[in-house]
Amino acid sequence: MIIITGHEGFIGKKFLEKLKDKEVIKVEKRNSWHFHSFNEWDKVELIIHQGAISDTTCTNLKAINHFNVEFTEWLCEQAIRYQIPMKYASSASVYGNTSDIINPLNYYAISKVISDYWVQDNIDRFKLVQGFRYFNVYGDGEDHKEDQASPVSKFTKQVKDTGALKLFEGSDKFLRDFICVDDIVDIVLNNDKPSGIYDLGTSNPTSFQEVGELVAEKYNGIIKYIPFPEHLEGKYQTYTCAKKEWDYKFTTIKEYLQL
Known part of the structure; x- marks a missing residue:
């Protein structure tokens, strides 16, 4: 049990x-x-x-x-x-x-x-x-998370719904360890x-910019840039990277999107 x-x-x-x-x-x-x-x-x-x-x-x-x-x-x-x-x-x-x-x-x-x-x-x-x-x-099954979903899922939904995805200005400087x-x-x-x-984590951070570009490429979408929200100032992680703890072949975002 x-x-x-x-x-x-x-x-x-x-x-x-x-x-x-x-x-x-x-x-x-x-x-x-x-x-x-x-x-x-x-x-x-x-x-x-x-x-x-x-x-x-x-x-x-x-x-x-x-x-x-x-x-x-x-x-x-x-x-x-x-x-x-x-x-x-x-x-x-x-x-x-x-x-x-x-x-x-x-x-x-x-x-x-x-x-x-x-x-x-x-x-x-x-x-x-x-x-x-x-x-x-990130991964399949995030739909119910809405605004708390990963960028991979949010960007995918945005492109499928509207043909465009929204990125914060300066997203090339926001790097996360996506797993x-x-x-x-x-x-x-x-x-x-x-x-x-x-x-x-994978110990290999990827920028939000790169994630957005991969999703846009997959679904033939465009990227629109929006200002960074004031309510997230000081509460937003700009960089994450896991310590190398695992001898494992992690799935890349590109592999997940089958690009």
């Missing part, structure tokens, strides 16, 4: 698809605290914790603390108590505009820092715990690393 939280989300759905032949207990935000009554922990072989409020613009501190921090710590305590391996989603947003220094720029990122520190303080109590600081994830969701699922489920918190 495997527990998956956040199974209705973009990444959680991919784990669910991959584990379709397993018995899976599915947990979402709306039923997460009712999960306290679950009493079959002795049958659980793995916890995959993906659930969270992941909107980086959310300012509801009570909700973020409730779901992202308190529930995560409670789930960790169950993993420790029943000695169940646990793999959970952290985020590269903990680094802010640095590549290796904790410097969160929004409340979502702060919640991930708190959980990571809790895990680090208690790591020897787990049978196995792996936290994955996902970098900028395909299928690579995420493969690495999380199939790695043999010990307990720890790991960067999970």
Whole structure:
């Protein structure tokens, strides 16, 4: 039996698809605290914790603390108590505009820092715990994320709908470490690393400009430039790049788009 939280989300759905032949207990935000009554922990072989409020613009501190921090710590305590391996989603947003220094720029990122520190303080109590600081994830199945979808998906939708995609001015200077969701699922489920918190990205950043150009090429679209929004000033990561943690052939955006 495997527990998956956040199974209705973009990444959680991919784990669910991959584990379709397993018995899976599915947990979402709306039923997460009712999960306290679950009493079959002795049958659980793995916890995959993906659930969270992941909107980086959310300012509801009570909700973020409730779901992202308190529930995560409670789930960790169950993993420790029943000695169940646990793999959970952290985020590269903990680094802010640095590549290796904790410097969160929004409340979502702060919640991930708190959980990571809790895990680090208690790591020897787990049978196995792996936290994955996902970098900028893209792939099929992002439609429901709307404004929080990856640039790959947003640009694709814009071009298909209007024939043009919108890029912020200066997008050649905004570089992110984009990683395909299928690579995420493969690495999380199939790695043999010990307990720890790991960067999970390609270690090869790509500019928003290049992503836009690739999508425009794929769908024969044009690029329109728009001013950078004031409300994102100081809260927007301009550069992300994962530490080299994995010996793995990552999917490139060009390969994903089949160019």
